[in-house]
Amino acid sequence: MSKVVDIRKFRVTRDERTHRPGECAHRHIKLDRHGGIVTCGNCGAALSAFWALEMLSEQYASALANIARLDQRLTQANDLIAALSAALDDRQTIQKSTLMSDVPTLD
Structure with a gap:
């Protein structure tokens, strides 16, 4: 059974967002060049790079x-x-x- 993954190796984290969907338009984009992460400068939400580009x-x-x-x-x-x-x-x-x-x- 090599295709079975032991669930104990995974961790689940809760969503600790300070914003709620629809409350922020995400017009102040911040780019983390080192981690390749796109975030909203206003609410701190992690954004999809494709969404930001679009x-x-x-x-x-x-x-x-x-x-x-x-x-x-x-x-x-x-x-x-x-x-x-x-x-x-x-x-x-x-x-x-x-x-x-x-x-x-x-x-």
Whole structure:
């Protein structure tokens, strides 16, 4: 019976977590480079490295989408400023020409 493992070699430890699932979003990740452990800096929960990588990649994708949206709004604002500036220049040109035509000439 070599496939039988003596249960006395195992120890069971109780879950001593200070947090409860759903109470913390785990947004403050701490990495232990020596032990390869990922923990939450807020509640101390041990996190799956895959979960942490997935969460960070989702945050990165969200940040890139936000940058793209802001870049589009900046382009629209620049186009609007250019159009308003051109309209103001046209208006000032019309006003100057109107004022010049009203001035009597010495003929």
